[in-house]
Amino acid sequence: MTIRSDQTLEPVRFAYWVPNVSGGLVVSRIPQRTSWDAGYNRKLAQIAEEAGFxxxxxxxxFTAGYGAEYQHESVAFSQDLLAHTNKLKVIAAILPGPWNPTLAAKQIATISQLSEGRIAVNIxxxxxxxxxxxxxxxxxDHDERYRRSEEFIRALRGIWTQDNFTFRGDFYRYTNYTLKPKPADPQPEIFQGGSSRAARDMAARVSDWYFTNGATPVELRKQVDDIRAKSVEFGNRPKIGVNAFVIARDTEEEAxxxxxxxxxxxxxxxxxxxxHEAKNAGKASPEGEGNWAKSTFEDLVQYNDGFRTNLIGTPDQIAERIVxxxxxxxxxxxxAFLHFQEEVAYFGREILPRVRALEAAREAAPAAAAA
Known part of the structure; x- marks a missing residue:
């Protein structure tokens, strides 16, 4: 597989799912030493920051289901995590419909000021x-949801960067609107998810980051190439994030x-x-290729197909698969992890240094060859 030259210089970054929703990150009765409460999550954020996330x-x-009987609201919870950390960026999930861009822009601008620019959003x-x-x-309908999300993102950006912002969309409209204070620098990054044609096209046009469900390198490469090719005409270059569930043990058999x-x-x-709900949403895209459209029962045990990324094995194997x-x-x-606090710490101690060593070796190889 060809290594992209623009990525060899940048270390791969890491994020973790905040368990601010009960039930952990697998739909299973297996014991999970993970809690949705504030104290657990504050400590987890500090562990993740120390680990290098x-x-x-x-x-x-907004509603219970699939083991998620309790849910803390995302924006308020994000601000609490920021108040208990120093470097970690927190991405607050925002759902157009319950939110409108005016409220979201003001909330995030204030949190950006309070946290010195450590807040981002996932639309x-x-x-x-x-x-x-x-x-x-x-x-x-499926594609209409993405049209609304794109207008939401365009409205957020306009409110955050312009005075007397005027916008005429099908879902949102503004006339000479000025928000002050605006967010601190750097501007809040805008993430989005999806796998469908509409999701990828939206990412190519307006998003800073594109999240996709769990995928093999081959599957991921197809999406990346598609988004990169589309984004050129819009002068945009979204970065790519992929979901994964980590099971790291001393041997692959144990994992x-x-x-x-x-x-x-x-x-x-x-x-x-x-x-049933997830596959209906995925298949509702005109091409039938949205998130979960082809997920098996085993895939769906982890909400975002995280097992398919195959970060399951020894620290060495996982580091190699990340690269x-x-x-x-x-x-x-x-x-995502089964037992978040201890496994995030283990990831930072045993896996992340191996990833950095592999990246450094890749960087050193061309120089050594040239010498």
Whole structure:
């Protein structure tokens, strides 16, 4: 596989899913030493910062389901994590519909000022129709949800960077609107997720970052090449993040046994219910290629197909697979764990240094060859 020259100079970055929603990050009855409460998450953020993580991503849920009986709101929770850390950036998930750009822009601008620029946003276009119906929000068709999200992002950027901002969209409209104070420098980064044609096209036009569900290097490379080619005409260059679930043990056999145990103890009804909603959302894209459209039962035990990325094995194996993802175009790996605090610490101690050593060896090789 060809290594992209523009990525060899930049170290791959790491983010973790914030468990601000109960039930952990697998739909399984297996014991998880992970908690959704504030104290646990404050300590986790400090561990992640010390371990070398760059970002934390809070989740947004408005209704219970699939083991997630309790949910802390993402923006407020993000601010709390920022107040208990010094370097970590926190990405707050925001869902157009319940939020409008005016509220989101003002919230994030204030948090940016308070945190000296450590807040970012993840614009979630929505996949759970039942959630929208439960809170009385219209459920738009698949591509319409992404059109709304794109307008949301354009509105955020305009409010954050312009005075007397005027915008005429189908979903949002502004006339000579000025927000002060604006966010601190640097401007909040804008993330988005998806795998569909509409998601990739939106990323190419307006987003700073594109998150995709778990994928092999070959699958990831296809998406990266597609987005890169599309983004050229818009003068944009979104960075790419891929989801992964990490199971690191002394041997690959031990790690695989943990995976087998997670799947064996999966809650079939919850997984099938989640799969029904998620697959419907993915297949609703005109090309039928959205997130989860082809996920198996085993894939769906981890919310975002994290097992498919295959960061399961020894620290050496996982580090090598991370570098392979980087070679395929990943700028960031978004990680989940079974037991967050201890496994995030272990990742920082045992895996991240191996990744950096592999990156350094790659950097040194051309110089050595030239000498």
């Amino acid at each position: 760059d970002y934390a991503l809070t989740q947004i849920r 979630v276009s929505g996949w759970f129709a039942g959630e929208f119906r439960a809170i009385g929000e219209p459920w738009l 695989r046994a943990v995976l087998d145990d997670i799947i064996a103890q999966a809650d079939p009804e919850a997984v099938k219910a989640f799969g 392979a993802l980087k070679d395929a175009g990943a700028d960031l790996i978004l990680l």
